[in-house]
Amino acid sequence: MLFGWKGTTHIMASANGVASLQGKRPLFSFGAIADVQYADIPDGHSFIGIPRYYRHSLLVLQRAVQKWNNHQKIKFVMNFGDIVDGHCPKDQSIDVVKEVVNEFEKFNGPVYHMIGNHCLYNLPRDKLLPLLNIPSIDGRAYYDFSPIPEYRFVVLDGYDISAIGWPQDHPNTLEALKILREKNPNTEKNSPDGLVGMDRRFLMYNGAVGKEQLEWLDGVLQDATKLKQKVVVCCHLPLDPGFTSREAILWNYDEVMDVIHCYNCVKVCLAGHDHQGGHSVDSHGIHHRVLEAALECPPGTDAFGYIDVYENRLSLVGTDQLQSTDMCFNP
């Protein structure tokens, strides 16, 4: 990790950057929002007492869609997961997911969703993925797309190996439970108590990328390299421990980054889940930007943005809580 910031401490940086950021038109732009976690319930707070505004988050999303539509040059929108909160009454889950998806669909263009732990607390994969329009075989929720020939987006499924979302006897559930048993001795598998350093990520609300998905990722990056495409990797769970809470990272972030670091095509990794947000640049010059959560915006404030994509940088233009960030790289 070379530099970064977390929460409100912002360190300006231009590590592998570019002399002038002015004067060029973006190749394209896309909208971004994370952790809407809507539920029709009164305000509450996280386990450590951070306020959560379950109803207001839908208003944040509505204002986001309005802004993206008014902008007129937003090509698509990325939703970084956790569309609905785990506290949503379960008899409302399907309707609430539909309601939030419907708000996203008011955007005049494609919307790409990814799954988060809270989505999976509400619905199993076979119900959830069709509602989110995630193309899927056997419940897998990873995919890629290329908005222009020069760029490829890879959406990872961070709950591929997970104790939530798969049937209880599914091999992926069993593999996840084995990992949790080995790595987290607490009875409450969401508790990091007693876990040291990076081991604090072995919590039930996180997960891992499985072997098949890793092989798929390798193939996509090989192909992108052949096609001279730059790649943006998106995942609900952050992939870099630089300036992210250790309790929020993908279990096998190291294996995923080992694959990514075999190539030069990945320039930026984007994530949600760690609600306070952050930005780091890893040892290979890859930017990791974790987006601040819509759920934790006090009423009247926002956390969404859009990203202008250039040949040599991604420029995140944030609203209110979502900090603007320039991510420069060698093209």
Ligand SMILES: Nc1ccn([C@@H]2O[C@H](COP(=O)(O)O)[C@@H](O)[C@H]2O)c(=O)n1
């Ligand atoms: N230090 C912690 C943090 C969390 N937990 C457990 O995880 C659940 C989810 O936490 P949120 O902050 O996302 O609401 C929480 O209900 C606890 O069960 C914990 O044990 N210790």
Ligand SMILES: O=P(O)(O)OC[C@H](O)CO
């Ligand atoms: O979105 P939650 O409730 O799973 O919270 C995740 C934590 O913020 C990870 O640190």
